[in-house]
Amino acid sequence: MARRVYATPEQLTEWTGEPAPADAERLLTRASEDIDDALLTAVYAVDSDGMPTKPAVVQALADATCAQVEYRQETGDSGTGAAGQWDSVSLGPVAMSGRRTTAAPGDVDLGDRARRALERVGLLRVIW
Template sequence: MAYATEQQLIDYLAPDPAPANAAKVLDRASDDIDGLLIGAVYDTDADGMPTDPKVQAALRKATLAQAEYLVSTGDLTGAQRQWRSVRLGDAEYTRATTGTEPGRIAPSALQALRVAGALNRWVVTW
């Protein structure tokens, strides 16, 4: 289940149109955000959705930013990140990357989670 609705994506992307596969994009974006939150602790309902309105808002904002990124790159599967440069005849396309792996997560999605305090990287012991 996605952390944002299709209508929220339409509103977020306006005036640009939402993609025809908006539900799929939101599901993929939510999965990407889940991958960042492994080990995060927050209350959820029976469907695994957060119950705290602040957590809901942070995950929705990050998901919408990630969905926008997926739409703008046109790369839902991550297959395009397997290359840095492509040449077709006289045309050449080079994708800018940082680090060893091209970016899978939108910088704005990471920022939304950082600001919300969801990407703390420390160990809590009892």
């Protein structure tokens, strides 16, 4: 099954108002994976490729994906998710320290704007 990517580099440029980074496709793929993980129990119409068919949902997923890329860039996370789990991360020669989150396994660290884009079309339910 092909990976679903909900936004294009052009949509990312429009969202942020800045040129898309050189690795935009990778960032959008990782952000789309985050969105998929957040929507594991969401119900919406899809085509044979698993892509949404309702225009409002298509737009919400694109917006949420761009917002998630923006969030990961603001938090210094290149798309691995490590920055959301550790106080300090180094890649050479690998050093991690102090967990920052106590989220349950499988929880997705969505940015607020991404979460709101999904909530507006009813893909995420807010339970108080």
